[in-house]
Amino acid sequence: MFKFLKDKLKKAVSSISKKAEEEAEVVEEPAEEPKAEKKTEPKKEKKPAKAEKAKPKKEPKPARKEEKRKEAEKKPEAKPEKPEKEEKKEELPEKKKKAEKVPEPAEPEEKKELAEAEKEQETKEEKKAHAEPEKKEAEKETPAAERAEQSEEPQKKGFFGKLKDRFSHKEAEPEEKEEEKEEEDKKEKPAPEKAKAPEEKKKEAEKKAEPAEEKKAEVKEEPEEEEKEKEETEETPEAEEPEKKGFFSRIRDAVSTKVLTEKQFEEMFFELEIALLENNVAMEVVDKIKQDMKDNLVDKRIERGKFEEKIALTLHDSIESLFDIERIDIDKAVKEKNEPYKIVFVGVNGSGKTTTIAKTARLMQQKGLKPVIAAADTFRAAAIQQLEEHGKNLSVKVIKHDYGSDPAAVAFDAIKYAKSKELDIVLIDTAGRQHSNVNLMDEMKKIIRVADPDLKIFVGESITGNDCIEQARNFNEAVGIDGIVLTKADVDEKGGAAVSVSYVTGKPIIFIGTGQDYEDLKEFDKSIIMENIGLA
Ligand SMILES: Nc1nc2c(ncn2[C@@H]2O[C@H](COP(=O)(O)OP(=O)(O)OP(=O)(O)O)[C@@H](O)[C@H]2O)c(=O)[nH]1
Ligand SMILES: [Mg+2]
Numbered sequence: 001m002f003k004f005l006k007d008k009l010k011k012a013v014s015s016i017s018k019k020a021e022e023e024a025e026v027v028e029e030p031a032e033e034p035k036a037e038k039k040t041e042p043k044k045e046k047k048p049a050k051a052e053k054a055k056p057k058k059e060p061k062p063a064r065k066e067e068k069r070k071e072a073e074k075k076p077e078a079k080p081e082k083p084e085k086e087e088k089k090e091e092l093p094e095k096k097k098k099a100e101k102v103p104e105p106a107e108p109e110e111k112k113e114l115a116e117a118e119k120e121q122e123t124k125e126e127k128k129a130h131a132e133p134e135k136k137e138a139e140k141e142t143p144a145a146e147r148a149e150q151s152e153e154p155q156k157k158g159f160f161g162k163l164k165d166r167f168s169h170k171e172a173e174p175e176e177k178e179e180e181k182e183e184e185d186k187k188e189k190p191a192p193e194k195a196k197a198p199e200e201k202k203k204e205a206e207k208k209a210e211p212a213e214e215k216k217a218e219v220k221e222e223p224e225e226e227e228k229e230k231e232e233t234e235e236t237p238e239a240e241e242p243e244k245k246g247f248f249s250r251i252r253d254a255v256s257t258k259v260l261t262e263k264q265f266e267e268m269f270f271e272l273e274i275a276l277l278e279n280n281v282a283m284e285v286v287d288k289i290k291q292d293m294k295d296n297l298v299d300k301r302i303e304r305g306k307f308e309e310k311i312a313l314t315l316h317d318s319i320e321s322l323f324d325i326e327r328i329d330i331d332k333a334v335k336e337k338n339e340p341y342k343i344v345f346v347g348v349n350g351s352g353k354t355t356t357i358a359k360t361a362r363l364m365q366q367k368g369l370k371p372v373i374a375a376a377d378t379f380r381a382a383a384i385q386q387l388e389e390h391g392k393n394l395s396v397k398v399i400k401h402d403y404g405s406d407p408a409a410v411a412f413d414a415i416k417y418a419k420s421k422e423l424d425i426v427l428i429d430t431a432g433r434q435h436s437n438v439n440l441m442d443e444m445k446k447i448i449r450v451a452d453p454d455l456k457i458f459v460g461e462s463i464t465g466n467d468c469i470e471q472a473r474n475f476n477e478a479v480g481i482d483g484i485v486l487t488k489a490d491v492d493e494k495g496g497a498a499v500s501v502s503y504v505t506g507k508p509i510i511f512i513g514t515g516q517d518y519e520d521l522k523e524f525d526k527s528i529i530m531e532n533i534g535l536a
Contacts, residue, residue: 001514002495006534008275013315016268017308023268024258024302257301265298272315280465280496282504285322292318316535322503323526328483328510331367333454334425340372340418342426342451344411346444346479347459348471349432352487352513354383356459357427358390359513359521365394369424374414375400376407376447379431379440387429394518397421407431407443408450415451428453435474448479457510459485460501462492469497472505481505487513490520498529 260268269290276286296314334341343360345353354377361371373391375398377383384400391398399414411428418426428451433440448456458481460468468486475481484505486498489512502509509524522528530536 001489001492002498002529002532004493005275005279005281005495005499006532008279009272009315010534012272012275013308013312015271017311019268020260020264020297020302020307020311021258021304023264024260024307026256026258026304256304258304258307259299259301260297260307262294262298265294269293276496279494280500282466282469282496282500285500285503288322288503289315289318292321312535316530319499319533319535320526320530322499323509323529325502325506325508327508327524328455330455330510331364331369334364334369337454340415340423340426341455342415342428342453343455343457344428344430344448344451344453345457345459345485346430346475346481347432348434349380351432351459351461352485353377353432353459354386354390354429355516356485356487356511356513356521357387357429358394359518360427360511361390361394361396362518363521363523364425365396370421371396371425371427372414372418372421372423373398374411374426374428376410376414376428377431378403378405378407378410383429383431397423406446408447411447411451426451435471435478441478445479455482456480457483457485458505458507459487460497462486462489462495462497462512465494465496466500469501469504472501472507476505476507481507483508483510485509485511485513485521490514495529495533499533 272293273286273290276289277283281289293311293314297310302310330341330343345357347353357373361373364371373387373396375384375387378401381403384403387398388400390396397417399410399417401410401413407430411426414426414428417423428447430444430447431440433444435441456479458472458475460472462468464471472481472484484501484507486501486509489495489498492498498509498512501507512522512524512528514520514522527536
């Protein structure tokens with residue numbers, strides 16, 4: 001039973017699984033796991049990574065150092081300004097005090113004080129003159145606020161200038177000019193050694209300070225750069241990627257997941273699709289299986305080596321769900337009904353209606369129920385005799401009329417007999433017919449109208465595959481069937497109808513005919529089909 005389908009499904013699942021294993025794209029470990037690894041891994045691998053990184057980083061370092069050196073070289077030029085400022089600030093109050101005091105004293109002392117003030121002024125101006133070139137350079141770099149402080153100087157000079165204007169003689173002017181000339185000479189020519197002396201001391205001090213500052217700058221640079229390095233190592237893990245990949249790939253070899261794309265799935269499913277169609281599985285069912293598998297396989301993380309298991313499980317669940325239709329428990333329904341329980345069997349010619357009726361009578365008897373059979377096929381020759389033979393064998397009463405008589409009347413008489421004899425169940429046989437035969441279909445409708453059956457069972461041959469499914473659909477549309485008996489399943493190697501008919505019609509399979517003996521009728525259980533197609 002269903003051997004071809006079983007073999008084809010097995011081959012297809014195996015083949016698809018192999019392809020899936022080969023073609024599915026490897027993906028990273030589940031989102032939670034790598035986080036933990038990422039946190040720990042970089043720390044462990046940082047040391048060798050740093051060692052590697054140190055080499056390429058040596059190149060940018062000199063560039064930075066050069067820049068910083070230049071900056072450091074510039075800074076010391078501006079820095080000495082500060083002590084000068086402090087000196088000036090210290091001097092300023094004295095100047096102000098003296099300047100304020102100057103005009104007040106009496107005239108003889110006034111001149112002495114003025115002379116002292118002038119000397120002081122000259123020494124300060126000399127100092128300032130020395131500082132001037134540095135100052136100008138410093139101004140280039142000093143912030144605006146500092147320059148604003150410095151800009152106060154001319155005002156102060158202006159104050160002394162005013163004093164000079166007020167108290168000094170015209171002789172002072174050439175001195176100033178000489179000083180200005182000296183200042184200009186200092187700028188253009190190297191200043192005399194004596195004049196340079198204080199400057200040299202400063203410069204020497206600066207030079208001494210320079211290396212110290214450079215060292216400081218370098219010392220400062222390193223922690224900054226180390227921090228940057230750390231940041232860079234954290235921010236740019238690309239450099240560590242090759243090592244990480246090597247490490248992770250080893251883990252992935254042990255436990256890794258893969259993802260199947262929709263395109264890959266479509267190509268792989270084609271083999272299964274052909275296998276299903278070749279074995280009479282209905283197109284609707286193929287589409288349903290395909291969708292279920294797509295939902296479960298495409299873009300889903302599947303462990304390497306687990307594709308076959310996953311595909312087989314998905315196929316199993318998909319096919320099993322085809323039978324998720326409310327079952328009919330006939331003997332239970334019969335027992336619950338106070339009147340005779342009536343069943344009409346319909347179907348195409350030779351599908352096994354008469355044989356199934358005999359088998360059902362035996363099954364009901366085995367369940368302690370008393371059946372009666374209505375020979376409502378008055379059309380086909382020998383149909384009545386066929387039933388009488390079964391009746392004898394089963395010790396079951398067969399209600400019959402003459403050939404050509406109204407089949408509905410036979411059904412009516414059988415129900416009446418069952419009521420009178422308090423029988424439990426009336427089994428009504430009908431002539432085989434094609435759904436396209438209007439007259440015969442109308443006759444069948446009349447039987448149903450008169451008998452008013454509790455169940456209308458479509459009897460179809462499992463071996464006819466898609467034809468069986470199509471017939472079931474047509475009979476359902478004509479009279480509204482309640483359930484299905486699949487006959488000759490024992491000689492059906494494909495099983496497509498068994499897999500498809502319930503899903504297509506939405507009606508449950510009640511019995512499966514598995515041979516020509518009375519015992520060869522199985523109450524439907526989906527496990528029968530699943531076992532026989534190798535998906536139990
Ligand atoms: N192998 C096998 N043969 C069956 C089964 N059911 C019925 N048959 C055989 O199928 C043939 C036709 O069976 P019938 O019961 O006469 O079919 P029918 O639907 O009554 O035919 P009509 O009355 O002409 O429409 C018989 O030879 C049966 O023995 C079955 O489940 N398995
Ligand atoms: Mg028959």
